[in-house]
Amino acid sequence: MAIRRDRSKTIGNVSEVTIATPIKQGLVAGELRTYRKRLCDLLAGFQWRIDARIETPPSLLGSIHFARWFIIDEGVPGTLVFTSNFDGDLKAYLRDFAAMIPDDIDEIWQNCEGYPELGCRDFDRFWRYTTDHRVETLAFVPAHPDLTVTDIRILSAHR
Numbered sequence: 001m002a003i004r005r006d007r008s009k010t011i012g013n014v015s016e017v018t019i020a021t022p023i024k025q026g027l028v029a030g031e032l033r034t035y036r037k038r039l040c041d042l043l044a045g046f047q048w049r050i051d052a053r054i055e056t057p058p059s060l061l062g063s064i065h066f067a068r069w070f071i072i073d074e075g076v077p078g079t080l081v082f083t084s085n086f087d088g089d090l091k092a093y094l095r096d097f098a099a100m101i102p103d104d105i106d107e108i109w110q111n112c113e114g115y116p117e118l119g120c121r122d123f124d125r126f127w128r129y130t131t132d133h134r135v136e137t138l139a140f141v142p143a144h145p146d147l148t149v150t151d152i153r154i155l156s157a158h159r
Contacts, residue, residue: 008090009137012145018083018135021112025077035111063087087148098123
């Protein structure tokens with residue numbers, strides 16, 4: 001059976017996506033850091049803000065149940081992996097990235113091979129890039145498939 005790279009699994013209201021992209025090799029132009037190091041520094045900054053309870057760009061999207069980036073170093077130069085659970089459709093979710101936090105998304109993925117020159121603002125190329133690198137999920141089990149992020153926030157406020 002062929003993978004449908006333009007769709008993710010959806011159970012109830014919750015969908016999933018995993019995207020794996022090869023990190024560029026070498027030094028960043030004008031810097032003494034590698035692309036991997038720049039990426040690690042950027043993501044460490046995000047994590048510091050999360051730990052300090054300071055809003056981060058992904059937290060501006062109201063549909064994210066869960067999101068994370070990590071690097072697999074099996075191979076040179078390594079692979080950046082993004083995985084997320086979210087409300088709704090994959091294309092709408094990625095379009096929100098491009099519309100609401102484009103600079104932050106570009107800052108991350110510009111460190112990876114083949115990322116579109118104009119970044120996520122060129123949504124058609126960004127869509128192709130992300131779907132070309134999407135990893136098929138074989139099993140997906142959301143804890144609360146019928147609850148949206150908004151539902152969870154409302155329920156949490158009433159505890």
